[in-house]
Amino acid sequence: MADHVHLEYVVEGDNFVSAGSATESVKACLKGMGVKPEDVRRVAISMYEGEINMVIHANGGKATADIYMDKVVITLADTGKGIADIELAMKPGYSTATDDVRSLGFGAGMGLPNMKKYADECLIESTVGVGTKVTLVTKFSA
Amino acid sequence: MSELKRLNTVTLDPSKCKGCVTCMKRCPTEAIRVRDGKASVIYDKCIGCGECVRLCPHHAKITSYDKLDVINSYQYKIALPAPSFYGQFNNLDDVNYVLSGLKRLGFDEVFEVGRGAELNTLATQIILNKDIIPKPIISTACPAVYELISARFANLKQHLLPVLPPVDISAKLARERAYKKGYTDEQIGVFFISPCPAKVYALKSGFGVKKPYVDGVLSSSEVYMKLLPVMKLIDYPDNMSKMGVTGLSWASSGGEAAASMRSKYLAADGIENVIHILESVENGTLNDIEFIELNACTGGCVGGVLNVENPFVAKARLRQLRIKFPQIANSLADVGKPADFYLCEEPVESDGFVTPNRAEAFTRLMEIQTMYQTLPQKDCGLCGAPSCRAFCEDLVDGRIPKDSVCPQLNKG
Numbered sequence: 207m208a209d210h211v212h213l214e215y216v217v218e219g220d221n222f223v224s225a226g227s228a229t230e231s232v233k234a235c236l237k238g239m240g241v242k243p244e245d246v247r248r249v250a251i252s253m254y255e256g257e258i259n260m261v262i263h264a265n266g267g268k269a270t271a272d273i274y275m276d277k278v279v280i281t282l283a284d285t286g287k288g289i290a291d292i293e294l295a296m297k298p299g300y301s302t303a304t305d306d307v308r309s310l311g312f313g314a315g316m317g318l319p320n321m322k323k324y325a326d327e328c329l330i331e332s333t334v335g336v337g338t339k340v341t342l343v344t345k346f347s348a
Numbered sequence: 349m350s351e352l353k354r355l356n357t358v359t360l361d362p363s364k365c366k367g368c369v370t371c372m373k374r375c376p377t378e379a380i381r382v383r384d385g386k387a388s389v390i391y392d393k394c395i396g397c398g399e400c401v402r403l404c405p406h407h408a409k410i411t412s413y414d415k416l417d418v419i420n421s422y423q424y425k426i427a428l429p430a431p432s433f434y435g436q437f438n439n440l441d442d443v444n445y446v447l448s449g450l451k452r453l454g455f456d457e458v459f460e461v462g463r464g465a466e467l468n469t470l471a472t473q474i475i476l477n478k479d480i481i482p483k484p485i486i487s488t489a490c491p492a493v494y495e496l497i498s499a500r501f502a503n504l505k506q507h508l509l510p511v512l513p514p515v516d517i518s519a520k521l522a523r524e525r526a527y528k529k530g531y532t533d534e535q536i537g538v539f540f541i542s543p544c545p546a547k548v549y550a551l552k553s554g555f556g557v558k559k560p561y562v563d564g565v566l567s568s569s570e571v572y573m574k575l576l577p578v579m580k581l582i583d584y585p586d587n588m589s590k591m592g593v594t595g596l597s598w599a600s601s602g603g604e605a606a607a608s609m610r611s612k613y614l615a616a617d618g619i620e621n622v623i624h625i626l627e628s629v630e631n632g633t634l635n636d637i638e639f640i641e642l643n644a645c646t647g648g649c650v651g652g653v654l655n656v657e658n659p660f661v662a663k664a665r666l667r668q669l670r671i672k673f674p675q676i677a678n679s680l681a682d683v684g685k686p687a688d689f690y691l692c693e694e695p696v697e698s699d700g701f702v703t704p705n706r707a708e709a710f711t712r713l714m715e716i717q718t719m720y721q722t723l724p725q726k727d728c729g730l731c732g733a734p735s736c737r738a739f740c741e742d743l744v745d746g747r748i749p750k751d752s753v754c755p756q757l758n759k760g
Contacts (some may be wrong), residue, residue, distance in 0.1 A: 226628075226631060237502070237503075251632040
């Protein structure tokens with residue numbers, strides 16, 4: 207048997223009804239294996255931010271979660287327009303979301319900052335015109 | 349705890365159960381299985397929401413509650429009618445008919461749960477102002493929601509409102525009054541007239557209290573049927589009510605939250621909506637909300653399965669009734685109790701929140717996941733579990749034999 211659980215999800219673009227379902231599935235697994243509530247919450251917040259980013263900005267994408275006994279590695283990969291200036295995108299409050307999206311309560315410019323804040327490791331790789339891949343590692347306290 | 353739940357939530361009448369999968373597919377916590385042609389409940393997973401009772405086309409689900417006769421075992425009988433109870437009566441223009449009727453039915457005293465609701469509201473306001481509980485604060489008044497949080501959203505336990513539910517506050521005050529009249533605990537019987545089976549379990553298991561203040565939980569519909577003929581004989585009821593719009597509003601969804609006097613509140617009802625809101629709180633997307641009221645039943649307590657009337661009709665009737673009421677009829681000063689009188693006597697997260705052993709739970713997850721990959725993932729229900737994942741859990745947890753095979757795969 208493998209040493210970890212691998213999960214894959216398709217995240218649909220512009221679908222605000224299903225947005226968050228990948229996060230909810232991962233949360234359910236972590237809770238089931240007794241991961242501390244604070245850690246589940248950190249995963250929930252950072253992964254949800256990533257998932258909603260793909261819904262809003264990138265016409266969806268693919269999410270994976272690799273759950274180990276002591277950590278979870280989440281990737282969120284899309285083939286959207288890419289992030290031109292990652293440093294600027296990391297600034298709290300900076301957003302390129304449209305007014306329509308903002309009127310739904312999204313696009314506050316806290317997505318990437320929150321991912322960095324709540325995950326232990328946050329790697330953002332992006333090429334304009336090709337897509338973005340976010341890798342989030344969250345370690346579980348004993 | 350499981351046995352207490354079995355006795356005090358819902359059981360099955362095997363003679364009526366046809367083995368259809370309606371309840372199994374719709375149970376929000378996947379607590380029902382249909383094996384050997386009959387449905388059964390896994391009580392460790394059941395939150396007592398009553399959804400299966402509501403949905404069963406063959407009326408095979410039996411809710412547990414105390415029969416009205418039990419009041420006769422007590423010398424001094426106190427009735428606690430829930431605010432939703434008044435919504436059951438057609439053409440009721442004065443709640444005093446209900447209260448007087450209860451006395452004629454054999455109760456020595458009636459104490460409206462709406463009063464406890466108003467005192468709960470006032471105590472909640474103090475907590476909201478004190479900033480001691482992280483926002484959003486989540487109400488603990490709906491026992492099915494509390495069970496859901498303890499089973500699936502342990503993350504949110506620090507958000508739970510530590511104020512006693514209205515029925516406990518009412519029971520506590522009514523009991524004290526009876527002591528003053530010289531009755532002892534053994535002589536006093538306190539009975540809640542409940543809209544739902546979840547409250548039966550919560551009160552018998554003593555949520556938030558050291559020892560239950562309520563001796564029995566009666567069903568709204570049974571008391572209604574006995575009360576109707578009695579009420580018809582009343583020409584002029586005694587003026588007994590001491591409740592305002594605030595207390596009455598607790599009967600339907602949004603009433604409790606609106607009464608909290610905060611503008612940043614949210615009220616959700618219906619178990620699927622409740623789950624969705626709890627997921628959102630976990631995801632950190634509702635941080636601008638201060639107070640969250642959640643009701644497992646559609647419409648709130650008027651939607652409880654022990655009621656007789658449709659929740660929307662009951663809500664409309666209550667709207668008519670409220671015209672006669674003051675905004676609020678109770679105050680903390682009048683009662684004269686210290687603030688902690690209204691607070692839960694035990695930490696609200698004391699039961700239910702169990703943390704599994706990580707290594708064992710991780711192995712379990714891997715086994716479930718590995719097996720899940722081999723299944724059709726159609727969630728057809730043929731195997732007697734509501735989903736392919738639930739089938740894997742049953743197998744790994746030993747609820748079905750290790751050599752059980754998915755019927756879809758077995759077909760070849």
